[in-house]
Amino acid sequence: MRTLFIAVGFLVTSVSALAQSTAQERLKTVQGDPAALRAAVEAGRKASFFCANCHGENGISKSPDVPNLAGQNPAYLLEQIRKFGAGERKDQFMQGLIKVLKDEERLQIALYFASEPVSPVKADATQVARGKELFTKLCVRCHGDQARGGELYPRLAGQKLPYLQSTIMRYRDGTGIRNNQLMTIATAPLKNEDVTAVANYLTQLP
Template sequence: MRKILGMAFPLPLALSLSLGLLAAPAHAAPPKKETAPAPAAAPAPTTPEEKLAAMKINIAAAVAAGKKASFFCANCHGEDGNSKYPEVPNLAGQNPAYLLEQIRKFGSGQRKDEFMQGLIKVLSDDERVQISLFYSESKVVPGNADAALVRRGQDTFGKLCVRCHGEDARGNEKIARLAGQQKEYLIRSITRYRDKTGERIDPLMQIATAPLTNDDIKAVAAYLTTKR
């Protein structure tokens, strides 16, 4: 017989108990808690399109920054995107994605204008997005035109232009807003598309404008400039 912890046990059993006590740790380690992996941080926006989507979340801050960054644009396009000159387009109310793409094209030289290219090249990607958002949030100021000419232009627009530019002539992310645009700018642009003399080549626009006379173009421009 052998005593273990003051109690008598037969020798084989006592030996087994002794070995078991020696093998057992003095203090058992608590089980490890399984922790869920931390969620991966969302990647920072890098492309202009991604930055545009991100800045829309805090639109007020982006618009304020865009107004500040667009100070040199105001000389021609006006402080709020309503042009000071009849041959210079209004930018107010344009879709921000459309504006951003036109800025990119000027910056890359895809659209040709020495003055615009020089100004845009100094803008950062963030400033380009902010300017686009600033102008898109500005309200366009419509022009005035002869009522009879407006009615004629509305009819022509409905036949040739509404399919792409929409019934309200506000376009979309890829097509320009024409509502409230400068009349002289519209006349020049439509004429260039018809005559294939502009720096922008667009087969659809060339097809749509091909049947227009000069008077038709003036009527369409009169209609569009009065729209909000």
């Protein structure tokens, strides 16, 4: 019985890893072909009309707890869509919604939002210097100098302040809503006031 559980667990993990690598490979192929990329962005613009209700027409969300998708790395967007679909990232609405998207639509939408520009916003100026110091010490090696990330590392520059705060705390506090070991370790040293500082620094970056 035990062996069966292990075997089934292994199979589920392998199938999900396979789904991830196929989608990511397909993304690279489309990105490497300018005409296919243009067509995918155009199709994504149309396919994302429903997403705009919350994430904004150009991927700049209008509500504080909904993340901007504009300028986000497409590989990261695609991976988060996969995680919602697989129940590895929890959000009741997003988990349900993602199930109705076909594989190709997921890819097109990720490429469309990634192609839109991000606009930085004002932050609490008294927090920025401390936030920069923390970011440089604890985060820069994965998220990059300008906090633009790359591939599966998300862009954080210009992201919504309350979303950044609650997301960082979810990783740190092991809530199970977001699951990533690298992030749990990286955020462990942060006190609540550090989270506020680093989020203020990130939201005002271009």
